[in-house]
Amino acid sequence: MKENSVKITFAGNPLTLLGDEIKPGDMAPDFLAVGAGLAPVKLSDFAGKTIVIAVYPSIDTSVCAAQNRRFNAEANQLKDVVVLSISCDLPFAQSRFCAAEGLENIKTISDHKDLEFGQKYGFWIKELRLLGRGTVVIDKAGIVRYVEYVSEVTHEPDYEAALAVIKGL
Numbered sequence: 609m610k611e612n613s614v615k616i617t618f619a620g621n622p623l624t625l626l627g628d629e630i631k632p633g634d635m636a637p638d639f640l641a642v643g644a645g646l647a648p649v650k651l652s653d654f655a656g657k658t659i660v661i662a663v664y665p666s667i668d669t670s671v672c673a674a675q676n677r678r679f680n681a682e683a684n685q686l687k688d689v690v691v692l693s694i695s696c697d698l699p700f701a702q703s704r705f706c707a708a709e710g711l712e713n714i715k716t717i718s719d720h721k722d723l724e725f726g727q728k729y730g731f732w733i734k735e736l737r738l739l740g741r742g743t744v745v746i747d748k749a750g751i752v753r754y755v756e757y758v759s760e761v762t763h764e765p766d767y768e769a770a771l772a773v774i775k776g777l
Contacts, residue, residue: 612730614757616740623761625740627730630755636746637728641694641717644703649717651692651746658689658777660770661744662714663731665761667697667705675741675764676711682771683713688748689774696720696738731757743770747777 612629615622628637636651636659643649651659662679664672676693683691691714695702702716719725719739726732731739743765745754754773758765 609727609732609734611734614730614740616733616757616759616761618736618761620760623736623740624734625730625757626732626734627727629730629757630728630744630752632752632755634752636744636750636752639719639725639728640722641719641725642699642721643715643717644699646699649715654690654692655750656748658686658748658774659744659746660689660691660774661725661729661746662691662693662765663725663729663739663742663744664693664695665733665736665738665741666695667702667716671741671762671764673705673709676705676714677709678764678767680709680711680713682767686774690715692717694719694725694739696723696726733761741765745770745773745777753777 609626638652693714693716741758743756
């Protein structure tokens with residue numbers, strides 16, 4: 609697996625991202641992950657919609673929880689937009705968190721099995737076998753319009769920058 613050029617840290621310590629670095633203008637690669645009830649989920653299942661992929665390391669951290677709450681709240685305001693919330697957490701943990709928090713506007717998916725999303729989008733943290741934090745926005749034609757690899761994993765993504773792109777589509 610190749611390293612990409614994005615530099616990230618966790619509490620100031622350098623980490624290595626593996627996989628293909630995705631960039632605005634790229635055609636969004638399809639990927640297979642696992643959804644609620646262990647059902648297979650593919651990006652292509654949401655073709656024809658604007659897609660926001662909220663990427664995070666683990667639902668059981670305060671920053672990841674805040675990221676999911678924020679995207680859930682924003683998804684309620686956006687028309688014809690699907691928010692995919694992806695981590696390497698098991699689908700059971702993701703579902704438990706969303707039920708406890710009342711989050712109904714995001715679709716949680718797990719990359720735990722094959723890390724196919726992590727590889728195809730360059731979010732796989734080599735040292736932790738988790739995903740980095742970030743956001744990907746894909747337009748209705750399947751073209752990547754925005755990508756953020758958050759440089760410090762303990763920080764939240766730039767919601768405003770992603771929302772500006774979404775609202776401009």
